[in-house]
Amino acid sequence: MNAGRNAAKKIAVLAMLTGLSLIMFLIENLFPTILPGARMGLANIFSFVALIMYSPLEAFAVVIIRTFLGAVFAGNISMVLYSLTGGVVSMAVSSIFLYTLYPAISIMSISIAAAVAHNITQNIVFVFVSGTALIFGYMPYLVLLGILSGAIVGGVTLLIFRGLPQNLFEKVIHERKKNLKNTDSQISLS
Numbered sequence: 001m002n003a004g005r006n007a008a009k010k011i012a013v014l015a016m017l018t019g020l021s022l023i024m025f026l027i028e029n030l031f032p033t034i035l036p037g038a039r040m041g042l043a044n045i046f047s048f049v050a051l052i053m054y055s056p057l058e059a060f061a062v063v064i065i066r067t068f069l070g071a072v073f074a075g076n077i078s079m080v081l082y083s084l085t086g087g088v089v090s091m092a093v094s095s096i097f098l099y100t101l102y103p104a105i106s107i108m109s110i111s112i113a114a115a116v117a118h119n120i121t122q123n124i125v126f127v128f129v130s131g132t133a134l135i136f137g138y139m140p141y142l143v144l145l146g147i148l149s150g151a152i153v154g155g156v157t158l159l160i161f162r163g164l165p166q167n168l169f170e171k172v173i174h175e176r177k178k179n180l181k182n183t184d185s186q187i188s189l190s
Contacts, residue, residue: 013053014050014054014058014061014062017046017049017050017062018046018061018065018066018069021043021044021047021066022043022066022073024043024045024046025042025043025066025070025074026070026073026074028041028042029070040145040148040152041118041149041153042149042152042153043066043070044063044087044114044115044118044153045153045156045157045160046062046066047059047062047063047066047087048094048111048114048154048157049157049161050062051091051094051098052098052107052157052161056091056095059091059094059095060091063084063090063091064084064088067080067083067084068080068084070083071083081125082126083122085121085122085125086118086119086121089117089121090114090115090117090121091114093110093114094110094111094113094114097113097114098110106154107154107157108150108151108154108155108158109154110154111150111154111157112146112147112151112154113150115146115147115149115150115153116142116143116146117146119143119145119146120142120143122142123135123136123138123139123142
């Protein structure tokens with residue numbers, strides 16, 4: 001009975017994270033971009049939270065579901081190619097760094113590396129699709145934007161975990177703290 005309740009709670013939390021990610025994605029699409037196709041990527045906050053709370057599998061699920069639903073709701077199915085490849089590479093980088101290098105590198109550093117990888121991946125995909133190598137000229141700007149957006153995503157993620165009541169996800173947070181070799185009594189992932 002308890003296992004079923006925990007599974008239901010996990011599904012509910014993942015659905016909430018996916019919904020919040022989708023809402024953030026749709027809101028962000030309402031604003032003009034700095035560079036063509038470049039956004040701050042604030043929807044990635046919630047997939048990063050899923051990665052920290054659960055595992056790469058759940059985080060990838062949030063990314064994939066949000067990407068497909070976002071493309072449908074935004075009415076731009078072609079964005080799946082860019083968003084999905086960038087999101088999957090970004091989550092792979094986050095997962096590898098979180099499970100192999102943390103706590104030697106901070107959550108903020110992981111988030112920045114993932115955002116830069118996301119932007120570089122999208123740029124490479126665009127070059128292959130368009131056949132225009134001149135787009136590589138955007139790379140320095142996309143790296144800088146990735147650093148900024150990664151810092152914002154990492155910072156907000158840290159604030160979320162510091163602001164959550166301990167009893168809300170107590171078992172999950174406790175397990176993550178143990179798995180991430182965190183010795184503090186409160187979650188301090190920086």
